Amino acid sequence: MTEQMHEIELRVNGVLRTATVPSRRLLSDCLRHDLGLTGTHVGCEHGVCGACTVQIDGRPMRSCLMFAVSARGHEITTVEGLADPDGSMHAVQQAFRECHGLQCGFCTPGFLTVIAAYLRDHPDPTEAEAREAIGGNLCRCTGYQNIVKAVLRAARILNEGTDAPVAEEAPR
Amino acid sequence: MTITEAPPAARKKAAPEPPAPRAVGSPLPRKEDLRLVMGEGRFLDDLGRDAYEAAFIRSPHARARVLAIDIGPALGVEGLIAVYTYQDLPGRLAEPLPMLIPHPGLTHGRTGYPLAKEYVNHVGEAVVMVVARDRYAAEDACEKITVEYEPLPPVVGIENAFRADELVHPDVPGNVAGHVVQETGDARAAVAAAPYSLELHLDIERSACMPMEGRGVFARWDVADGSLRIYSSTQTSSGVRAAVAAKLELPLLKVECVTPDVGGGFGVKIVHPWPEEVLVPWVARLLDHEVKWTEDRREHFISSAHERGQLQTVRVGFDGRGRILGLDVDILHDNGAYTQYGLIVPLITSTQLLGPYKPGAYRVEFRSLYTNTVMVTPYRGAGRPQGVYAMERTMDSIADHLGLDRADVREANLIRPEEMPYDHGLLFQDGRPLVYDSGDFPASLDKIKKLVGWDEFAAYREQARAEGRRVGIGLAAYVEGTGVGPYEGGHVQIETSGKVYVATGLTSQGQGHETVFAQVVADELGVAVEDVTVTTGDTRRMGYAVGTFASRAAVMSGNAIALAARGVRDKALRIAGEALGVAPRKLEIVQGVVRSRDDPAVSIPLGTVAVLSNPLRYAFDEASKAATQFGGTPDHSRPPVAEGDEPGLEAREFFSPPRATYANGVHAVIVETDPETAEITVLRYCVVHDCGHLLNPMIVEGQVHGGVAQAVGGALYERMHYDESGQLLNASFMDFLMPYASETPVVEIDHLETASPMNPLGIKGAGEAGVIPGTAAFASAIEDAEGFPITKMPIQPCELFRLRQRFEAGEIPPLRRRAGAPNNVDEELCQP
Amino acid sequence: MKPPAFRYHSPRSLPEALDTLDAVGHDGKVLAGGQSLIPILNMRLAAPGHLVDINGLTELAYVRTDADGVRVGALARHADVEADADAHRAVSLLRQGLRLVAHPVIRNRGTTVGSLVHADPSGEMTAVLSLLGGSVELARLGGTRRVGAADFFTGPLESCVEPGEMAVSAYFPRLRGRTGTEFIEAARRHGDYAMCGVAAAVTLDDDLRIVSARAAYLSVSPVPLVLDLTETLAGATPDTAHWRAAGELAADRTEPDSDIHATAEYRRHLVRVLTARALRTAAVRGADPAVGGDGQGSDDQGSDDRECGARD
Known part of the structure; x- marks a missing residue:
């Protein structure tokens, strides 16, 4: 049986992209292998780890739990699309670097897409809220402590453009 | 040759400047982050977009004979390229995979075949390899192929392996792969003669490294050149290269292995070659086409490696102050179906068990046992968490038996700083003497007590109890041998641009080597960190290397690179001295410029020195043009490259210490257990850590945070649930419970820096320490909260609930401190 | 872990969806949020011949609250229901349960009606519907039926939705008193x-x-x-x-x-x-x-x- 193929148009990071995909092509595979946007990572393919998270119309979703063909006509933002068009880092990216919020960097794109969307709706989270905001993403390297710190730091950059460092998180 | 005037470019920079701040010791942001946060990292599966992809049919049985394989139904699958079984493997590929670390005690080492030959010995063992246009098609073909098995009774669980009613390998009697005894003094006599003695039976279960990126290999055969390039998500590119060259019978020089960005390792990726690492390059050559295999999560659970499972029996004799007089430990270690990584894990357990303590007479005996489960190879900590668990459970039991404070009993047994170097009289994992080089263990213990508020906790516990809450505190200490040999190399080269390129052969999986090694080189050479680019894990740049494991990268490669940088510095000063007419000892390098200490105006940029280092001098760039000023009159009586010299401003050095260097630390944890649901919450987690000088404190702390998160997982959440038939019941992230942020505590850290005398930088490894004492500390804290002994870890709420029921039924004795027992009861007690 | 091949249908209207479901019968499966279905497909634990993707049926992406309760359309995401202030005021158990459904990112895609049809005995929404005595409205070519919670769940991962049928909404009645x-x-x-x-x-x-x-x-x-x-x-x-x-x-x-x-x-x-x-x-x-x-x-x-x- 020859597989049913679809010509699809996706708007990815503001750019109209086209691909020819079979029905079952996962959005994660389409982004990575058809469009060459390998910043989105695949860690479990059953929706638990969060490494593949991208924003669909601004909302973070698991790209391993969507078919590319279902994403037709939607606005997709991947980690490659977070930075400004001039190439300067998004506040979350900057904060991750400043706060050592990543080690191997494999889970990082999923965290960045989640946090960037979160801070749009919750510009001034508490520590506890910052921790909760990243509660659906797995990281095996960092122990999350510096990721929490990076969420708060990014919020501060976005709100005030200040360079003041974020205080250490208090024990819960 | 003399010059009277510095070139203009140099003169501009010649104004006296304050010395650059040292890069080493600074919490510099990481260089690698610039690509990783932008989505521009290159991980294994990001490569080879046009490669064929492989998938494997893996055994659904824990133990079975392969009777027949029918590939016929797959032949019509769209996109199928090729199917391979054991029968197709040529030459050395058809032999068992190599045994990496032989040991005299490993009397019955066994390894598997790249594809199962006749028997499968664990669920997940590869039987058939399918290559197709993409992974979707490869999996389609796998579904169509039928493999007929004759299931055999499996051996699952350490007790069953030891009982040996069934044998995993028919030619391995008793399922015993290896058996090792080490002893200093007469431990059994010492236990028997001691005023007090105890016997503990301890159990610790399997977990796994579980990096977010699985394994993967991508191979490209160059038919014209007859050469092979392998990309592997490995912790040892040099090891993979050598293994594949040998298996494919290729000259080593025709094989190169490049390690791209690696999404975490934690030990599992040090194993080599994995079956896929030899099969994928073989097929790439056979098909003359790029081939890639990217491990998926289910494969990672059932066909990579696990660690930790042991049963331990401890007999200890001690005096009235809790000082250990004799320690006799018996360990049954589950090594899974194969011993590709030898006896390393139990060897480490049996030696590092001693921690910061003087054991009196010590005897340790272990048996490494086969089971029909995924093989066991090092996972961060590599046998140490088990050893620390045994020792620290023992310390707590002694304290409870005598009615002494748990910290005081530890204090009484500590090796004192003035006793360094301390020789245990045993052999360590590397076959070399177990000699602690440095550390101030009493200071470490003191710091943790202050950090966690040890002395104030009893009052808090009582207050909480009055409120109906249960809280407990625990602590555990460790010593970790880090930076084991045999060697690593560093290569440092300054190009004519003045940029510095550094290579070391071991690989990186998130430790920040590109940054830390650049910090080392920046200080050694007097250049900016930004001007230093570090490459790791690429055999094209450094052919001789060992790998990234045993908290050895900073110690081994850091020092090798420092030595290489010093070599380059010496050469740069010699050449610059000749060019400037200044004695090299009167020169310094500041911000990439060599200058006279007496007259900073007399100077020459390092890039120009690089030009001068090579007599073949085309003026390709500005540095080359500038160098013509230093041309002078050549001495035609001498060769352009002096005897003993080489063109180029570069150096390669190797660091090979006689022994490991020993880091240490103490962790303390405060937990709360729900009196009704038995759920366990971490209230505080404190770490005191001594890894010598900190190269980059931010990165060291990050390593500690991550290690502690894995410790929390290992103590409270993670385990490998094998059923009796050898099926892994929780082979997914839904059921293998790695902590999320919501389960991970904030880690409070205090550092102690006792320099290592074993290497020029004075450093000790830091990568694994965070995970090592966690399980022991949690057991201690939960026991403290509950009032009865905890002897089996990890522990989940339903198990704590069950223990409470048994405790209430009188099946488990209370801790003596809870039962109100008087101090120094003069009797022997055997804990259940 | 890649899903098996299937025929994909993306109807533009409910009647078209019901037509398609009728045509594919036993071999068809509705794809809504997919947060439970796609992991099952990726693990190849199921291999439906046809997937009918209802993500284009935006008319079903509603949360409607009236004096008697909350009606949730088949394409309303968990996150939409959770955030809906009227629904929360009328039936606060909805939000109380939804905040426990997996993690926010899953709730951004997963649908409340889909989780009911999935009928996982560990699913929060099954308990909410059951406690409230709510119902699910099922449509098929030529008719609809309403099934109360007590009859809707027939076994672990089994609901009474029949081949050719599709759950178009769920109703969560407001508790009285x-x-x-x-x-x-x-x-x-x-x-x-x-x-x-x-x-x-x-x-x-x-x-x-x-x-x-x-x-x-x-x-x-x-x-x-x-x-x-x-x-x-x-x-x-x-x-x-x-x-x-x-x-x-x-x-x-x-x-x-x-x-x-x-x-x-x-x-x-x-x-x-x-x-x-x-x-x-x-x-x-x-x-x-x-x-x-x-x-x-x-x-x-x-x-x-x-x-x-x-x-x-």
Whole structure:
């Protein structure tokens, strides 16, 4: 049986992209292998780890739990699309670097897409809220402590453009 | 040759400047982050977009004979390229995979075949390899192929392996792969003669490294050149290269292995070659086409490696102050179906068990046992968490038996700083003497007590109890041998641009080597960190290397690179001295410029020195043009490259210490257990850590945070649930419970820096320490909260609930401190 | 872990979707949020020949609240229902349960109706629908039917949706009287399937005496279990009620199974503990109009956002 193929148009990071995909092509595979946007990572393919998270119309979703063909006509933002068009880092990216919020960097794109969307709706989270905001993403390297710190730091950059460092998180 | 005037470019920079701040010791942001946060990292599966992809049919049985394989139904699958079984493997590929670390005690080492030959010995063992246009098609073909098995009774669980009613390998009697005894003094006599003695039976279960990126290999055969390039998500590119060259019978020089960005390792990726690492390059050559295999999560659970499972029996004799007089430990270690990584894990357990303590007479005996489960190879900590668990459970039991404070009993047994170097009289994992080089263990213990508020906790516990809450505190200490040999190399080269390129052969999986090694080189050479680019894990740049494991990268490669940088510095000063007419000892390098200490105006940029280092001098760039000023009159009586010299401003050095260097630390944890649901919450987690000088404190702390998160997982959440038939019941992230942020505590850290005398930088490894004492500390804290002994870890709420029921039924004795027992009861007690 | 091949259909209207479902019959499956279905496909535990993707049917992406309850369309995402202030005021149990459904990112895609059709006995929404006595509306070519919660769930991962049928909405009726609700779970990790979960509703009379106490359970039975525990609490006030007795009764009436995360005995113990806790909180909410029970007696001002607030 020859597989049913679809010509699809996706708007990815503001750019109209086209691909020819079979029905079952996962959005994660389409982004990575058809469009060459390998910043989105695949860690479990059953929706638990969060490494593949991208924003669909601004909302973070698991790209391993969507078919590319279902994403037709939607606005997709991947980690490659977070930075400004001039190439300067998004506040979350900057904060991750400043706060050592990543080690191997494999889970990082999923965290960045989640946090960037979160801070749009919750510009001034508490520590506890910052921790909760990243509660659906797995990281095996960092122990999350510096990721929490990076969420708060990014919020501060976005709100005030200040360079003041974020205080250490208090024990819960 | 003399010059009277510095070139203009140099003169501009010649104004006296304050010395650059040292890069080493600074919490510099990481260089690698610039690509990783932008989505521009290159991980294994990001490569080879046009490669064929492989998938494997893996055994659904824990133990079975392969009777027949029918590939016929797959032949019509769209996109199928090729199917391979054991029968197709040529030459050395058809032999068992190599045994990496032989040991005299490993009397019955066994390894598997790249594809199962006749028997499968664990669920997940590869039987058939399918290559197709993409992974979707490869999996389609796998579904169509039928493999007929004759299931055999499996051996699952350490007790069953030891009982040996069934044998995993028919030619391995008793399922015993290896058996090792080490002893200093007469431990059994010492236990028997001691005023007090105890016997503990301890159990610790399997977990796994579980990096977010699985394994993967991508191979490209160059038919014209007859050469092979392998990309592997490995912790040892040099090891993979050598293994594949040998298996494919290729000259080593025709094989190169490049390690791209690696999404975490934690030990599992040090194993080599994995079956896929030899099969994928073989097929790439056979098909003359790029081939890639990217491990998926289910494969990672059932066909990579696990660690930790042991049963331990401890007999200890001690005096009235809790000082250990004799320690006799018996360990049954589950090594899974194969011993590709030898006896390393139990060897480490049996030696590092001693921690910061003087054991009196010590005897340790272990048996490494086969089971029909995924093989066991090092996972961060590599046998140490088990050893620390045994020792620290023992310390707590002694304290409870005598009615002494748990910290005081530890204090009484500590090796004192003035006793360094301390020789245990045993052999360590590397076959070399177990000699602690440095550390101030009493200071470490003191710091943790202050950090966690040890002395104030009893009052808090009582207050909480009055409120109906249960809280407990625990602590555990460790010593970790880090930076084991045999060697690593560093290569440092300054190009004519003045940029510095550094290579070391071991690989990186998130430790920040590109940054830390650049910090080392920046200080050694007097250049900016930004001007230093570090490459790791690429055999094209450094052919001789060992790998990234045993908290050895900073110690081994850091020092090798420092030595290489010093070599380059010496050469740069010699050449610059000749060019400037200044004695090299009167020169310094500041911000990439060599200058006279007496007259900073007399100077020459390092890039120009690089030009001068090579007599073949085309003026390709500005540095080359500038160098013509230093041309002078050549001495035609001498060769352009002096005897003993080489063109180029570069150096390669190797660091090979006689022994490991020993880091240490103490962790303390405060937990709360729900009196009704038995759920366990971490209230505080404190770490005191001594890894010598900190190269980059931010990165060291990050390593500690991550290690502690894995410790929390290992103590409270993670385990490998094998059923009796050898099926892994929780082979997914839904059921293998790695902590999320919501389960991970904030880690409070205090550092102690006792320099290592074993290497020029004075450093000790830091990568694994965070995970090592966690399980022991949690057991201690939960026991403290509950009032009865905890002897089996990890522990989940339903198990704590069950223990409470048994405790209430009188099946488990209370801790003596809870039962109100008087101090120094003069009797022997055997804990259940 | 790649899904098997299937024919993909993306109808533009409900009639077209029903046409397609009718044509593909047994071999068809509706794709809504896909947060449960796609993992199953990726693991190749199922291989439907046809997927009918209803993500284009935006007319089904609604949450409608009226005096009687909340109707949730087939394409309403969990996050939409969770964030809906009117729905929360009318049926606060919805948000109380939804905040426990996996993690926010999953709730951004997963649909409430889809999770009901999935009929996972560990699914929070199955317990909510069952406790409230809600219903699911099923459509097929040429007709619709409404199935009450008690009949909708037929077994673990089995609902009564037939080939050719599609669930187009679910209805969550508003609880009457002075009623407070609570949804709590014990899960291994935050966001995991619960070892045991309890949705509770307690109704009080004007003297704040308990007249009804019911609870629905997840993860302790093959289909959602609803227990009437009124007999142990009737006539008591939130201050005097013997919650533990209600927990004991519930524990006596459940027969959970063991799995790798919790033994049957432990689950039953959790039923005991969580029942008491959930009922107590529900009763307190019912008694305090400022906190906002579901019932007519409570006003709208006190949505318990602080405790149950939607995140993300």
